[in-house]
Amino acid sequence: MHKNIQDLIQKYPIILGKLRGNQIEGEIDGWYDILDCLCESITDDMRYTIDGDPAQYPYFLIVKEKFAVLECQGIMIPIKDEKLREIVYNRIAAQVRLVNHLSSRICQRTGRPGVFCQNKSGLFATLDLTNPEFAKEFEPVKTNSRLYPA
Numbered sequence: 001m002h003k004n005i006q007d008l009i010q011k012y013p014i015i016l017g018k019l020r021g022n023q024i025e026g027e028i029d030g031w032y033d034i035l036d037c038l039c040e041s042i043t044d045d046m047r048y049t050i051d052g053d054p055a056q057y058p059y060f061l062i063v064k065e066k067f068a069v070l071e072c073q074g075i076m077i078p079i080k081d082e083k084l085r086e087i088v089y090n091r092i093a094a095q096v097r098l099v100n101h102l103s104s105r106i107c108q109r110t111g112r113p114g115v116f117c118q119n120k121s122g123l124f125a126t127l128d129l130t131n132p133e134f135a136k137e138f139e140p141v142k143t144n145s146r147l148y149p150a
Contacts, residue, residue: 003032025064030111070103
């Protein structure tokens with residue numbers, strides 16, 4: 001079954017319902033499970049942290065591919081209690097960093113293991129280069145870090 005990453009907006013309307021342009025940006029259906037796990041984890045945390053009050057759920061303004069990793073930006077946390085808001089922010093920020101790292105190792109189109117690569121026009125992607133369709137257009141890129149090109 002093909003998973004369409006846009007379907008996650010309906011699955012998590014509070015967390016993803018206020019995205020810019022009301023969409024997740026990029027060809028990144030392969031990262032469906034990563035983003036699904038992030039949203040599920042946030043939902044579980046909020047169930048216990050704020051007694052499931054939807055008005056206090058955190059949400060993202062932007063979810064997109066950037067330099068071949070999944071970026072979740074503009075974390076808005078409408079929790080009134082300042083100390084609790086800081087705790088929730090730090091927890092979500094740590095989860096987002098993990099998502100960034102995971103996405104740098106998973107093909108953004110298929111969800112299979114992927115490598116950081118680039119095509120002749122300079123486009124970066126994380127793709128499964130055992131797939132002939134991707135291998136004919138992209139070449140692996142050697143970097144010091146999976147998240148930042150050399």
